[in-house]
Amino acid sequence: MSHAIQHLLIGGLIIMTTGVSTVTKANDLKMTIVNPKNLYDPTPNGYSTAVIVPSNARVAYISGQGGQDATGGLSPDFAVQVRQAYANLRAALDGLGARPDQVAKLTIFVVDHDMSKLEVLTRNVKEMFGNTLPAQTLVPVPKLAIDPMLFEVEAIVMLE
Structure with a gap:
């Protein structure tokens, strides 16, 4: 093209x-x-x-990944949750045999969003995706599935 x-x-x-x-x-x-x-x-x-995404590609949908660690622990710190959620997203991609540059779309949910959180969000997405930045929507929400959750990210992925 x-x-x-x-x-x-x-x-x-x-x-x-x-x-x-x-x-x-x-x-x-x-x-x-x-x-x-x-x-x-x-x-x-x-x-x-x-x-x-080309019409001949398979597409996978990754459900919302929060900031829980492998034991289910959840830090009260927003930046720690965001970093862990992107690590969890990376693990989900690995499970699909996919790479970050195959992510077409992210939807992120932020509890009590304000402009001070944008730097944390931008830094983490750039660290994971580099120059292959997916389309993205940020949705401010009053709460997520469990009270201590402050951040969640879901993805649409093009599979090879």
Whole structure:
């Protein structure tokens, strides 16, 4: 796919774009990252505007991973929970035989979100995904499945 896509159909919305990069997989599956030049550049904040998964790819859905360690322990510290949740997401990817650059979409849930938490979130997502930033949605919530949980991340993954 060229670096200059003229029209991209996403959910019935046509977006004019020239900012497209393609991540090539070993068996020629290509996930295309789209960051239209006429929209705010989300990459400094650790995500991409849109990701296209090819129609011939298998897709896996990873349920929400919280900050529990292997014993079920949960730190009261937000940054520790975020770091552990991404470690848990990595373990789930490993279980699928997938890599972080195969993640197309993240949805993250943050209890009592405020702007002070963005630095922690951005740092962790960039550490895990590098330059292959998935599409991402942050959902502020009043609470999660259990009271001490402050963070949860779920993922949609393209499998080879």
